[in-house]
Amino acid sequence: xxxxxxxxxxxxxxxxxxxxxxxxxxxxxxxxxxxxxxxxxxxxxxxxxxxxxxxxxxxxxxxxxxxxxxxxxxxxxxxxxxxxxxxxxxxxxxxxxxxxxxxxxxxxxxxxxxxxxxxxxxxxxxxxxxxxxxxxxxxxxxxxxxxxxxxxxxxx
Amino acid sequence: xxxxxxxxxxxxxxxxxxxxxxxxxxxxxxxxxxxxxxxxxxxxxxxxxxxxxxxxxxxxxxxxxxxxxxxxxxxxxxxxxxxxxxxxxxxxxxxxxxxxxxxxxxxxxxxxxxxxxxxxxxxxxxxxxxxxxxxxxxxxxxxxxxxxxxxxxxxx
Amino acid sequence: xxxxxxxxxxxxxxxxxxxxxxxxxxxxxxxxxxxxxxxxxxxxxxxxxxxxxxxxxxxxxxxxxxxxxxxxxxxxxxxxxxxxxxxxxxxxxxxxxxxxxxxxxxxxxxxxxxxxxxxxxxxxxxxxxxxxxxxxxxxxxxxxxxxxxxxxxxxx
Numbered sequence: 001x002x003x004x005x006x007x008x009x010x011x012x013x014x015x016x017x018x019x020x021x022x023x024x025x026x027x028x029x030x031x032x033x034x035x036x037x038x039x040x041x042x043x044x045x046x047x048x049x050x051x052x053x054x055x056x057x058x059x060x061x062x063x064x065x066x067x068x069x070x071x072x073x074x075x076x077x078x079x080x081x082x083x084x085x086x087x088x089x090x091x092x093x094x095x096x097x098x099x100x101x102x103x104x105x106x107x108x109x110x111x112x113x114x115x116x117x118x119x120x121x122x123x124x125x126x127x128x129x130x131x132x133x134x135x136x137x138x139x140x141x142x143x144x145x146x147x148x149x150x151x152x153x154x155x156x
Numbered sequence: 157x158x159x160x161x162x163x164x165x166x167x168x169x170x171x172x173x174x175x176x177x178x179x180x181x182x183x184x185x186x187x188x189x190x191x192x193x194x195x196x197x198x199x200x201x202x203x204x205x206x207x208x209x210x211x212x213x214x215x216x217x218x219x220x221x222x223x224x225x226x227x228x229x230x231x232x233x234x235x236x237x238x239x240x241x242x243x244x245x246x247x248x249x250x251x252x253x254x255x256x257x258x259x260x261x262x263x264x265x266x267x268x269x270x271x272x273x274x275x276x277x278x279x280x281x282x283x284x285x286x287x288x289x290x291x292x293x294x295x296x297x298x299x300x301x302x303x304x305x306x307x308x309x310x311x312x
Numbered sequence: 313x314x315x316x317x318x319x320x321x322x323x324x325x326x327x328x329x330x331x332x333x334x335x336x337x338x339x340x341x342x343x344x345x346x347x348x349x350x351x352x353x354x355x356x357x358x359x360x361x362x363x364x365x366x367x368x369x370x371x372x373x374x375x376x377x378x379x380x381x382x383x384x385x386x387x388x389x390x391x392x393x394x395x396x397x398x399x400x401x402x403x404x405x406x407x408x409x410x411x412x413x414x415x416x417x418x419x420x421x422x423x424x425x426x427x428x429x430x431x432x433x434x435x436x437x438x439x440x441x442x443x444x445x446x447x448x449x450x451x452x453x454x455x456x457x458x459x460x461x462x463x464x465x466x467x468x
Contacts, residue, residue: 137294
């Protein structure tokens, strides 16, 4: 597969520092060979801005795709932290629940969710191909456009 | 338990061909003895039509129940594919997340979700009884009425 | 850690009787060392009343926090039942999906979800710290304000 860190760099992505939750939960929990990550919103763009708002009202599908890709950037940072910095321990991206902040009429959730799914595959190859649901939420914390939770399988 | 394929046939159900996603995700991922299936919408009715729309607006609870049962038909097809065609490998239907396309006022999500839960039990007996959540979404891909994701446990 | 039952009593909490679902699903399913609990709503308050309604419309964030804490009370009752009455078998609260009944404008889902997350930590200490998503739903069964599903890890 080549080196995952190199692959991320070649995609022009700088991983953000992983921030810790400010409440009584944690970024990830490992049980057996599975790691459950807490739901993630978009990382900042390189210029420090970050997408915000509701699909079907504030953002179009293309902008939603970009937001989901930025969730993927946060996800890579969190995954790296969860495996102690060694991406080679990631055996499989198992499952994504891609939750899109949607009006009652917006129906292109899969096209938005692809932003994160594509990045996982660009970075991890076939091991990045996951089971997935992509669905519309009434709203999300801080009015972020997309929140995604992920389960990954790690080697021992 | 008797033969699962026979039981499905006696229910008058013909399993659809399992269609592959057209994006960077897969129908199911196995990790250990668990299989995570991607979220599923309703299968076509025998006449080729398929339920569409929002509960509390376009469809009533009874129509939602039918839609959830048709999701179950798709689920049976996907499960069969995931276990290489041998339903006897299904040890347990572990968990359903039943997501109903709902207006802000619709509150009968469990009665809708029962359409799939009932079918799982009719087909798999006690092994089909699962943990479940049934909740209301702002919308779903393509305005489908119900999307359900499932985790199943398989024997080695 | 001290005795979990004592800790619950010191918090002034009386666990409700765990009620069985009236449909074709079950309160919890164990697979390996994981137990998946069905989605839970709030327990009754000591006076028999129970919070109901939508955040951003019927209830404010503080009232939502109380409702999520009451979901946690139900969760403790269900967990106890699932481990045969012995809380010492709970190794870790792995993952919460905290689903808040929200208007299209409500965005304080984490502050609501903390009601349950705080209780899990008060009762189980560091073993109660979980991965989590906190998100907004179009509606929930019976118009309850919060529904939470949880995965716990148990020792053999």
